[in-house]
Amino acid sequence: MQSISPEIIFRGVDAWQKALPQITKLTRNPLILGRSDNTHDLRKKISRDLKKQNINAKSANLYFDCCVEDISRVKNIISKNKSDSVIAAGGGKVLDAGKYIAECLNIPCITIPLSASTCAGWTALSNIYTKNGQFIKDVALRSCPKVLVYDHKFIQTAPSRTLASGIADALAKWYESSITSSKIDDGLVQQAIQISRVLRDQLLIDGEKALNGEFENNSSWRNTIEACGLTAGLVGGIGGEKCRTAAAHAIHNAITQIITPKKFLHGEIVGVGLLLQLRLEEMKNNNKLADQSIKQLLVLMEELNLPTTLAHLGINVFENQNLDKIADFTCRDKSEIHFLPFEISKKDIVEVILNFEKQKIKL
Numbered sequence: 001m002q003s004i005s006p007e008i009i010f011r012g013v014d015a016w017q018k019a020l021p022q023i024t025k026l027t028r029n030p031l032i033l034g035r036s037d038n039t040h041d042l043r044k045k046i047s048r049d050l051k052k053q054n055i056n057a058k059s060a061n062l063y064f065d066c067c068v069e070d071i072s073r074v075k076n077i078i079s080k081n082k083s084d085s086v087i088a089a090g091g092g093k094v095l096d097a098g099k100y101i102a103e104c105l106n107i108p109c110i111t112i113p114l115s116a117s118t119c120a121g122w123t124a125l126s127n128i129y130t131k132n133g134q135f136i137k138d139v140a141l142r143s144c145p146k147v148l149v150y151d152h153k154f155i156q157t158a159p160s161r162t163l164a165s166g167i168a169d170a171l172a173k174w175y176e177s178s179i180t181s182s183k184i185d186d187g188l189v190q191q192a193i194q195i196s197r198v199l200r201d202q203l204l205i206d207g208e209k210a211l212n213g214e215f216e217n218n219s220s221w222r223n224t225i226e227a228c229g230l231t232a233g234l235v236g237g238i239g240g241e242k243c244r245t246a247a248a249h250a251i252h253n254a255i256t257q258i259i260t261p262k263k264f265l266h267g268e269i270v271g272v273g274l275l276l277q278l279r280l281e282e283m284k285n286n287n288k289l290a291d292q293s294i295k296q297l298l299v300l301m302e303e304l305n306l307p308t309t310l311a312h313l314g315i316n317v318f319e320n321q322n323l324d325k326i327a328d329f330t331c332r333d334k335s336e337i338h339f340l341p342f343e344i345s346k347k348d349i350v351e352v353i354l355n356f357e358k359q360k361i362k363l
């Protein structure tokens with residue numbers, strides 16, 4: 001069984017207004033789930049608009065991440081309120097928590113991404129973290145959300161850093177799926193990989209213009225936010241679990257194990273993982289194009305002000321056995337790193353990180 005996409009998608013400048021009649025048909029007693037102060041006003045608006053339609057909307061916030069503590073607390077709130085749906089309005093962690101909770105309780109989930117940082121509004125997948133943001137596991141859900149509302153006016157209000165992060169995460173789709181799945185003899189998977197290549201090209205062309213231009217009449221911005229929030233999700237939907245993540249996400253998951261004073265966004269960490277994956281491909285798979293890809297990505301990532309080293313992520317690889325911890329987690333049994341078509345050892349991870357960090361210090 002494969003769930004390719006949300007049942008209904010509203011997209012564009014008035015997506016929320018257009019979605020309202022559909023949502024009022026679907027739910028009478030929803031719980032609006034959110035998290036950050038940045039999105040408080042938007043969630044208030046969503047709640048107000050629903051109440052005007054005589055919908056008895058209640059609200060709850062995550063305190064931490066998409067973690068078991070928050071998940072069980074919100075489940076209790078839903079049971080107490082007898083909510084008949086979850087409206088998850090926020091970034092990736094909120095969307096993941098909303099989808100997971102709705103599935104556990106067998107009620108529909110409506111996702112309203114409030115930034116372009118992620119394709120979590122689309123996918124049938126939730127990542128579970130600890131309270132401190134350390135990756136634990138991803139959980140495949142039975143289905144994509146019932147309704148996805150991708151309102152451009154809402155997304156305009158998000159900090160530009162979230163868009164840069166979404167671009168890095170969406171770029172990884174091509175580099176990860178093409179290396180793990182290029183030999184899979186399944187037309188749909190191959191077509192999904194090709195969509196991810198077109199998606200990458202679009203981001204290389206439009207990414208910088210999207211981040212630094214105006215919103216109004218900026219087709220680069222529109223194309224880029226939809227690439228990050230919708231097309232990236234579609235690739236996962238069509239490609240399914242075979243269209244896999246690889247080293248970039250495995251290294252992301254390992255980096256989150258190191259707790260740093262400043263928190264970084266998912267895509268910001270994936271971007272560093274992606275550069276390291278390409279170095280691994282060069283080192284272990286004799287991929288001559290990998291160095292070219294690194295150079296090409298570095299130009300864009302620097303234009304977008306994205307971190308490109310572990311040092312930029314606030315991690316000193318020479319302290320606290322950080323390097324060993326990252327190498328251990330990256331190479332653990334269940335890690336996606338093993339989807340690469342060549343063997344990777346802890347020693348390789350240590351070597352590639354050290355080389356990369358030293359090289360960047362010299363630049």
Ligand SMILES: [Zn+2]
Nearest residue numbers: 169249266270
């Ligand atoms: Zn990701």
